Amino acid sequence: MSAVSRERRSKLASRAIQVGFLAALLALWYLGTTFWGISPLLLPNPVRVWAELKDVIATGEFLPDLKVTLGELVVAFAISSSSGITLGYLISRSPYLIRVFEPLVAGMYSVPIILFLPLYVLFFGLGPGSKIALGATISFFPIVLNTIAGFGYVEKIFVTAARSMGASDYQMFRYVLLPAAFPVILTGLRIGFTITLLAILGSETIASLAGLGHRIVHLAEAMETARMFAYIAFVVAIAATLNTITSSIERRAKRQ
């Protein structure tokens, strides 16, 4: 009885610390910018950031940039997931091909692919093309690797059992391979999605003509720090939402 209540009290204390930590951070931010004379160019007042954020959302100014970024994200992810799953499946069909290709793909994955961005800008220009190419390249590798891991390492006994009971190729795929591989592939897709978003925001930040990353850089260069903070908060919120959605899809699909 007392152990339970102590547990509960400790849990409450943890929550209090979390809330207190965030509140202290906000308070410091407010006090520092209002009374202690931190330059608004370096750190804008939170009240102003809030006002700017409301303005950004109310005027719908973010819409064109959001459209560009999400469009790039969708295309890049569609390319990498379709090609990654196809290639991964083809490789996973033979243990020999797995042994040939898996180390190769894993080796390429360890190269920081962000290095190709200047090359892609050279190939595809400053527009969405280079962002899509980078996003697709970066997410391609985890998707291939997870697809290979999913299809390639299905327990032999299931395959043998299904075959000995006379399953056709389609039945084998539909009822044995796919259910076994699905959760692993989904994990690859989630990782791929997260880093596609990262790559696209990153390449927009580095060299671009439009998009949310571009907008943030533009505001930074114009020294409109308050509005930049508002956009950063906006982008972080969008990224968090997208990541939450993908993880919850993954979790729900895995439970079945």
Added chain:
Amino acid sequence: MSALRDIQRFLYRRPGVTRLLVVIALLLFWEAAARWWVDPMFLSPPSKVFSSLDSVFNTRGVPKALQITFYELAVAFVLSVVIGMVVGLAVGLSRFSHRSFMPIILLLYGTPQITILPLFILYFGIGPPSKIAFGVSHGIFPIIVTIVAGVQNIKPILMTAARSMGASRWQIFRWVIFPHMIPSFFAGMRLGMTGVLLGVLLAELYVSTAGIGYFTTLFTQNFDPTKLLGLISILAAMAIILNEIVRRAEVYFGRWRTD
């Protein structure tokens, strides 16, 4: 016919050789594409890239830029490991602090730090400090998370046993927690190295006055794909070597574990 079968059997037994052949085929494809199909303004063949590696090195400022980038990587990595280790231990060793601070750490880990890259430039300038800071911001979280996981995964029975035999806090740390942390410490270092590489290179590409980013921009704007590809190859080699060192260390120090 039988010779062909022999080759087939030979390759079948040695996937490594086949892998090498695949790589060679890819390089040949690149060579052919660059020679005959693609505008030389945009792509140059691998033979030309490799033979002109020394001209990349001889470009004024490139050796210095490589040095600067390497220095940024090293400092960012050391800082990430030290800070990540201290924070990871502080958060992981007590249930209370774990429950209080882990959600905050995971929240920060989950945000795309690339959005605040302009802030790093604003605070730390366009020189190496901003690259180091950005690299640390990418490298530190995977290290904290892995160290916390490593500390938490110690079997409670080992802790109870040590405590019941009268081990002091220090002895428990030295003889129970520390040896069990080593594998996760190196796993964290490997993930941290990946993060640091990403952070430093991102910041370099974003804005740079003397580092690698400056030269990639220069070569891109001059439509000089030979030197650009050469520089990218050098950097990729650097990244692979750094990753490989950490990975080897991980295998080496984790080998006492049999489970």
